[in-house]
Amino acid sequence: MIRRLQDRVALVTGASRGIGLGIAKKLAQEGAHLAFTYKSSAEAALNLQQELVALGVQAKAYASDASDYLQAEQLIESVLADFGHLDIVVNNAGITRDQLLLRMTEAQWDEVLDNNLKSVFNICKHAVKPMMKARSGSIINLSSVVGRSGNAGQSNYSASKAGVIAFTQSLAKELGSRNIRCNAIAPGFILTEMTGQLDAAVAEEWNKRIPLGRAGTVEEVAEVVAFLASDAASYVSGQCWNVCGGMQSS
Numbered sequence: 001m002i003r004r005l006q007d008r009v010a011l012v013t014g015a016s017r018g019i020g021l022g023i024a025k026k027l028a029q030e031g032a033h034l035a036f037t038y039k040s041s042a043e044a045a046l047n048l049q050q051e052l053v054a055l056g057v058q059a060k061a062y063a064s065d066a067s068d069y070l071q072a073e074q075l076i077e078s079v080l081a082d083f084g085h086l087d088i089v090v091n092n093a094g095i096t097r098d099q100l101l102l103r104m105t106e107a108q109w110d111e112v113l114d115n116n117l118k119s120v121f122n123i124c125k126h127a128v129k130p131m132m133k134a135r136s137g138s139i140i141n142l143s144s145v146v147g148r149s150g151n152a153g154q155s156n157y158s159a160s161k162a163g164v165i166a167f168t169q170s171l172a173k174e175l176g177s178r179n180i181r182c183n184a185i186a187p188g189f190i191l192t193e194m195t196g197q198l199d200a201a202v203a204e205e206w207n208k209r210i211p212l213g214r215a216g217t218v219e220e221v222a223e224v225v226a227f228l229a230s231d232a233a234s235y236v237s238g239q240c241w242n243v244c245g246g247m248q249s250s
């Protein structure tokens, strides 16, 4: 098998579970060395570290809250000290605190914006410096289809994910001259703990709205991330790609 990311160094935020875990495994299978973060799932993170090392790559888990500016700065310093350079950044960490606007608290708004949007700023702000020096890099940010369409009960989440798309497009324009590509992915309904919180009736409604008739898997999202991270996507930047079974086409 051709390993598309042989000896690249990738950082994935929030890889202890769900989509981030799938992305970390896929990038390692493609030959990348993996730095990844988690917030509280220390045991799961350690298990993943061992699993990645068994694939023959260097791997290290970092407890680091992506919503915290100083922790993000320290994280990038540690990754550079441990791995030597940084080629790929996947901003995956994210949360939901769903509520209709009338009932949404200021804390629920702030928490989602800090974890989903400020986190992307925090990590990129520090990660682009070594990439600019190296004149090379690929950044992939996890948005969501609701960042394009909006969703009742998710005004905080949808706004954060719309912000991720605009941030991504802006970085692509700022950093293209340094050979740094920046893209976003907008997953639809993917089976993880995040969507596992939905009740069965809501999940069934989602499935009905998906032309492919089913939820997506973390592996299906990870495939697209691996492509965008690789040289095969060398002329793709400033895009947001839906990975949603046809649910949304723009």
Ligand code: NAP
Residues within 6 Å of the ligand: 013, 014, 015, 016, 017, 018, 019, 020, 037, 038, 039, 040, 041, 042, 064, 065, 066, 067, 091, 092, 093, 094, 095, 115, 119, 142, 143, 144, 145, 186, 187, 188, 189, 190, 191, 192, 193, 194, 195
């Ligand atoms: P998940 O199963 O809830 O996992 C979230 C991951 O992010 C966990 O590893 C968690 O770490 C980590 N995390 C959360 N906040 C963090 C922080 N501040 N700093 C560092 N790590 C943090 O979520 P998921 O479904 O895989 O979603 C992953 C990304 O895809 C999110 O950005 C989400 O918005 C986006 N997305 C998901 C779907 C979907 O259908 N699942 C659809 C569209 C977009 P701990 O385990 O330590 O808590």
